[in-house]
Amino acid sequence: MNEKPELQMPLEPERYELSAPPTYHFEIDRREWFKFLGAGLLVVCVSKSVAAAQESGGSRPAPGEALPKEIGAWLHLGENGVVTVYTGKVEMGQNIRTSLSQGVAEELHVPMGKIQMVMGDTQLTPFDRGTFGSLTTPTMNLQLRKVAAAARNLLVDLAAAQWKVDRQRLVAADGKISDPGTKRSVEYGILVKGQQLTQTVPAEEALAPATQWTVAGQPLPKVDGRDFVTGKHKYPSDQKLPEMLYGKIVRPSSFNATLVSLDTHEAEQMPGVTVVHDGNFVGVAAPSSVIASRAAAAIKTEWKSEAQPSNKDLFEYLKKNVTEGGDPTGAPTRYDAGSVEQALASAEHRLQQTYTVSYIAHTPLEPRAALAQWSGDHLTVWTGTQRPFGVRSELAAAFRIPEENVRVLMPDTGSGYGGKHTGDAAVEAARLARSAKRPVKVVWTREEEFTWAYFRPAGVIEVASGMQKDGTITAWEFHNYNSGAAGIRTHYDIANQRIAFHAARTPLRQGSYRGLAATANHFARETHMDELAHVVKMDPLEFRLKNAKDARLRDVYQAAAKKFGWGKAKSGAGQGFGVAGGSEKGGYVATCVEVAVDRASGEVKIVRVVTAFECGAVVNPDGLRNQIEGANIMGLGGALFEAVEFENGRILNGLMSLYRVPRFRDIPPVESVMLDRKDLPSMGAGETPMMGVAPAIGNAIFDATGVRLRSLPLVPNGLKLD
């Protein structure tokens, strides 16, 4: 059963939030659509240019004509009154299944229970680049609300025509149109019975302002919460098909290794086992996971690789290996204003410091998993990914088949945090399934997840600044090596700036992580701000406010400080207070932290965290609070102790017992203050609330001990005081 090598596994040395080319093909025509969905009303959101073209050719596409390509989302209202919403976004704990439903309920005036969401299925949902970058709320929520509002208007028109009355007197509420004058009413489903109505909506349509929301803006519970507390929900790793086999990959002994010898004899003798060897890819498929592991263990391999850098030389390596590349996300990498040289020369105080951040692992509690099934040259894969359409492209490329032949489905997955952008497990499962001629499921072990996924980039950040005696910052020079350009700009008002990101060769495979480099950049910037405040002996909060004009930034600082009780006297030895804040992805954050440092043992305890956050109009306050708390708690890990250790192409701490993540005893009370700006568009909240916690902790440790920490993690082995 051993196959000849014929396919190279695609190796992706680094992955950020890259965009797959929008090679979107709409496979089902309109007639097909209604055949598939049943009669009713279909509303599609398209970008303006396409909508205009549609309208000039009549408002409805001709029968058989494909739907427009630049579709953001669509919605179907069936004869039974059920509203089905189609979006390429995916749910992995950020609660968008609920918050997007809320937006639709709000505009369409239907109960939440009538809405179902179809998400992240490349065959049924519109093309989507992926679920990341806190973009779902500002874009998808808006598009769906527009689609829903258009559907409601259409329903009002239908009822008005049917009853021959002025549409102004009709009311849409609770899934019905009614006429208060005649007390007549009709359910939405009845109105569209037997019809095949379509409408396109330009993305620019005006919407009800947040001040008039009734459903959106409410703290609604998770729509399918019951499935989770009863264990009924099927994650990608829970998927199963008849005849399915369990896959297991034989991993190289180190990164960048080449296979030099292979002996699969013993494994091939095992009943029901298929061994696949294809280039550097070696794997097995077997009737149970136990036998798959046994077979993989019986395969003897020898690998060869070059010497590779280790984490003790990491920061030196990054600085020495600067490359020409820009930021992989396409973010601008340079900002200049005024003259930093002159400002530094004339400054009354100058400060120069270097900050570092380690690689860290996403450690989603559900590891990567995929189930693949071939039918001829058509491939269907269920997998946990933030980019179903990107994974479809990866699969098409790996197996040299057209994208139309590949369907990727994403059952709500056990979190991602930016770590599930690639389709590694999907490609592996599909490769095994092709040879085994049966469906194959691959679920990565925790160790594989720690080793063969990708990491948050490590980085070195150098800051040089100049300041007047009164605490006015006049010069700001900021160089980030490798960790990325997200959040690299300062939101303080400084006349002379030079800010630059420098890409570097990376010893480990790196990619997106919740908040991208904004965490590293905020850490360096906000630690440096604290150091400057100390130089001029100013209160750190006052110092920040002195240098910040941005009203939204000032508001979150003041809100956090108020809730925290900033400025109160210390009440015990080892107590320290710290503050940090900033802005990213349209959200503003400020965090105050209290720490208690035990000088004898070096133990640092986080006593309390207060985070103020503002991201425009709040859609679901409880969901938002959950995100703010979660981001701060997750942020504690990277702040205090998470770091990937590696040596010569091997991960040294790739087990849950070796890589420390926050546990119950590490968790302080996290208080959040949400500033609801109903006058501003809603922005995402999955990432930005995390930015303040690491520098605020570092600053609080300084306040408690006078020890300035400039590396993340801050205290992987406790605080060394001497």
Added chain:
Amino acid sequence: MAKMQINVNGSSRTVEAEAEASLLSVLREQLDLTGTRYGCGEGQCGACTVLIDGKARRSCLTPAAAAANKQITTIEGLAQGEHLHPLQEAFLAEGAMQCAYCTSGMIMSGVSLLNSNSNPSEAEIVRFMEGNICRCGTHPRIVAAIRRAASALKESGR
């Protein structure tokens, strides 16, 4: 392969399992009880927690053979028909989940705690739940849910 009797959620099932098979793999692969999750396979995360004779156990480290003829409860067996266990209710009421991948294990551990201590203090909850990881950071809500369930149980006199 050895034949064994697994008593799970009140019914007795006969399975054939390899000698090295964990209870987790038998539950998930043979009995289709996928509500019990894999998170680490090394007893470190608690996602695979089930009750064996009423006590929280990590099914990833429990050989299937060692669980034979004992009473096993998984997350699927906690509700009585449509009637959720008070801790399941409390998780919903507190919104104590994001991706919810940890939820099964958290609830099973929490039930085990409540079985032995009907009114745990916050410190006792934190100590008992230390072996369960939530990566999404819902810990404070989980603690609140356990406390809520404790008072619900007290009120209902169970």
